[in-house]
Amino acid sequence: MMKVADIMTTEVIQIRNSVKVAEAVRLMRQQGIHTLIVERNHDQDAYGIVTAFDIVAKVTAFGRDPQRVRVYEIMTKPCLVLNPELGVEYAARLLTSTGIHSAPIIQKSLLGILSISDILDQGDFLDKPLEVELAKKIQHLIADANSVCQQMGPDSKVCKRAWQAVDVVQAEAALQRSEKLEKTAFEAFYEEYPEAFKDGEYDTWCSG
Template sequence: MNTPVLVKDVMWREVDIIDSKSTVQSALNDMQHKKTKMLIVDKAHDHDEYGVVLIADIAAKVIAEGRSLERVNAYEIMSKPAISVHPNMDIRYCARFLTRLNLSRCPVLDNGKIVGVVSLTNIVLNGLRIV
């Protein structure tokens, strides 16, 4: 039997976490600087959940509505709780999970802590190299 390729084998380990009170302008600057399409919004306290802000959220909830990038905070447009996967999940199940939910990427959580981000691009390009 072949050893499965796991999420932890293909995920990005550099995670972009912002504060929920960050402005959308600040979040967008981070996205441009780090060349990412998703930022993770940090928990406010231990019993809170992580959120995510996607480029699509900024387009739909800020730009399309004519709101100011400087006056909208990340918490106003984020999706929370963030849908996440475990680092030991087989990439085949992760790919099914993401496509079923119409997502291209999500955070990877281990024991309630963010350890990475996985995307369909990571799975397709890196998963093939490892197999």
């Protein structure tokens, strides 16, 4: 799975919260961008974000003078931040579900910024859609689980753990499709080999 760090923009333009909106507009035009990260005031402070949409919706649309409005009046703070190790698909879900176009990438410090455009232009979802990758992984894990259980026996701990690994990915695939998982692979295995889970071993194993 492609990560946020693989496609994020590392050159992030920052601006102070006290700067007038007119200067923010000039900076956006000069850099050819639509998003500015608002600097923190101290180490415990949060980053902010101001976008072209903020400017148009909160200044231009009301005829306000951008020379008299400051960034802190229209910015969003704290803003949604992304982890560089997060999968691109999940970053896309976060951005779209919150209705925002971009977010800073932070891991102790500001590392970059990711936008919907970055995902569209650089994401690998055309060649490697997540649902297809998860389906392949499930099939591979099922084959491994069957092999392990044949060698070690259906009542062995390694067999049960192998099916647990299948279940985890099955649940993730169901989440990705927003579907209800009626029966996991391990539950199907349990029904096929009930003798392997005598004396409540199934409940004990499932509870950790």
